[in-house]
Amino acid sequence: MIRTRLSRCLYLILVAASVIPFALGQRATTKQSAVATLSVGDDPTGGTWSVTGSLNTARNLHTATLLSNGMVLVAGGIDSNLNALDSAELYDPVSGTWTVTGNLNTARINHTATLLPNGMVLVAGGFDTGLNELDSAELYDPASGTWTVTDSLNIGRSGHTATLLSNGIVLVAAGLDAGANALASAELYDPASGTWTATGSLNSARDGHRATLLPNGMVLVTGGLDSAFVAFASAEMYDPASGTWTATGNLNGARVGHTATLLPNGMVLVSGGHDGPSFTPSLVLSSAEMYDPASGTWTATGNLNSARVSHTATLLPNGIVLVAGGITGFNAFASAELYDPTSGSWTFTGSLNTARFEHTATLLPNGMVLVAAGESSIDASFPGHPDRAPSWSLSVPDAGCCFIFPVASAELYTPEPTATPTPTPTPCTGRCSPTPRPRSTPHPRPTPPPRPIV
Numbered sequence: 001m002i003r004t005r006l007s008r009c010l011y012l013i014l015v016a017a018s019v020i021p022f023a024l025g026q027r028a029t030t031k032q033s034a035v036a037t038l039s040v041g042d043d044p045t046g047g048t049w050s051v052t053g054s055l056n057t058a059r060n061l062h063t064a065t066l067l068s069n070g071m072v073l074v075a076g077g078i079d080s081n082l083n084a085l086d087s088a089e090l091y092d093p094v095s096g097t098w099t100v101t102g103n104l105n106t107a108r109i110n111h112t113a114t115l116l117p118n119g120m121v122l123v124a125g126g127f128d129t130g131l132n133e134l135d136s137a138e139l140y141d142p143a144s145g146t147w148t149v150t151d152s153l154n155i156g157r158s159g160h161t162a163t164l165l166s167n168g169i170v171l172v173a174a175g176l177d178a179g180a181n182a183l184a185s186a187e188l189y190d191p192a193s194g195t196w197t198a199t200g201s202l203n204s205a206r207d208g209h210r211a212t213l214l215p216n217g218m219v220l221v222t223g224g225l226d227s228a229f230v231a232f233a234s235a236e237m238y239d240p241a242s243g244t245w246t247a248t249g250n251l252n253g254a255r256v257g258h259t260a261t262l263l264p265n266g267m268v269l270v271s272g273g274h275d276g277p278s279f280t281p282s283l284v285l286s287s288a289e290m291y292d293p294a295s296g297t298w299t300a301t302g303n304l305n306s307a308r309v310s311h312t313a314t315l316l317p318n319g320i321v322l323v324a325g326g327i328t329g330f331n332a333f334a335s336a337e338l339y340d341p342t343s344g345s346w347t348f349t350g351s352l353n354t355a356r357f358e359h360t361a362t363l364l365p366n367g368m369v370l371v372a373a374g375e376s377s378i379d380a381s382f383p384g385h386p387d388r389a390p391s392w393s394l395s396v397p398d399a400g401c402c403f404i405f406p407v408a409s410a411e412l413y414t415p416e417p418t419a420t421p422t423p424t425p426t427p428c429t430g431r432c433s434p435t436p437r438p439r440s441t442p443h444p445r446p447t448p449p450p451r452p453i454v
Contacts, residue, residue, distance in 0.1 A: 046338055046349035046416040051409065052370070053097040057087050058408035060375040063113035064360035065121050067142050072362050073101070073121055074372055075140070076108045080406055084109045084129045088140070091372070091410070093364050098410075102146040106136050112162035114170050116191045122150070122170060124189070127158040133178045134158070137189070137196075151195045154187050161211035163219050165240050171199070171219060173238070175207045182207050182227045186238070200244040203236055210260035212268050214293050220248070222270055222291075223255045231256045231275050235291070249297040252289050259313035261321050263341050267292055269301070269321060271339070272308045284309050284328045288339070288346075302345040305337055312361035314369050316415050322349070324371060324413070327357040332376055336413070354409050369413040377405045
């Protein structure tokens with residue numbers, strides 16, 4: 001099924017998360033910007049959010065990369081006029097401010113950004129304002145603040161994943177091609193030669209999936225959508241040694257627009273997303289599950305308190321996972337939750353100051369989490385063609401897509417301090433030696449005066 005210009009706009013701009021709450025042929029005409037709040041009885045615990053400096057440009061579908069110097073690079077994305085952005089900026093955690101840095105050579109949306117071992121950042125693919133998938137790639141040098149064009153991908157793609165392998169090579173997998181069809185192809189970028197090489201193809205063409213580097217060096221790909229907008233429950237593993245993909249255990253349910261987080265115990269936590277070919281809110285998920293690389297199987301774990309898609313998930317230094325924001329239907333969330341791998345349960349934590357989705361979340365070296373930009377609400381009315389109902393089969397080349405409302409604000413999450421446990425005396429068992437009494441410090445005897453010589 002070829003995706004039309006309009007359906008691609010709905011799909012790509014409103015994210016592979018698929019969040020528009022209307023049935024096929026039913027027109028949505030009102031803008032809604034609802035902030036999800038905690039209901040009576042909810043007990044937020046843990047950390048807090050504080051506002052930090054705003055970006056110079058409001059954006060969403062951008063990338064955020066923690067640099068080796070501790071600063072955060074934000075690049076590209078889309079503005080409120082549906083224009084791709086070539087601008088980039090740097091966040092300084094010390095001053096809490098954003099500074100403009102060199103522009104990308106190509107404006108791009110829904111691309112990937114990967115920090116390389118040499119400290120440079122590789123940006124690859126995405127699509128432009130005209131919804132054309134890009135094959136170009138470029139490198140950001142933090143020392144000079146400039147971008148340099150590098151070798152192009154073999155296939156232009158967006159909605160793909162990019163994973164830094166243990167050997168320093170970058171694996172790009174799947175995504176959408178120039179015809180907006182899901183891809184099964186994958187390729188490798190070698191920073192030493194600056195070139196891309198094709199590697200083994202996935203078993204299933206997909207986009208909107210997630211990729212996670214496992215401790216054993218293999219890459220786990222989960223979920224996504226096929227070219228007919230059908231969500232996957234399948235998962236597969238990439239072996240860098242052989243360059244091949246192997247099917248592994250299926251998720252308990254199909255999902256796209258989810259998050260996948262590697263836990264300290266080597267397991268992978270997948271949460272939220274949605275599971276259907278349509279955009280109805282009832283298909284947004286609260287479920288979560290765990291992947292065990294040892295057995296290659298998935299096990300259900302505790303459900304999120306709020307079903308959400310287009311959220312972020314960040315592993316905190318204490319091993320807890322922070323999920324923030326997201327959306328269900330037109331309702332953007334300000335709420336955030338914490339997952340405890342020990343208990344397998346979720347609890348609310350402090351809410352964001354601004355409800356948002358399609359934002360980025362970056363763990364800073366000081367243990368705080370930076371949430372940047374994103375979208376606060378959407379309007380699925382069609383100002384150019386208010387009589388036209390959005391549908392997968394509709395093709396109106398000059399139709400507007402939708403109004404989006406990207407934000408420039410940013411905020412910091414401070415986790416609840418971990419209490420230092422009070423040492424507990426070890427109980428005595430069996431025959432115990434008595435506790436020795438402290439000895440008194442002997443007083444020095446005075447030195448006698450010298451005896452006179454007769």
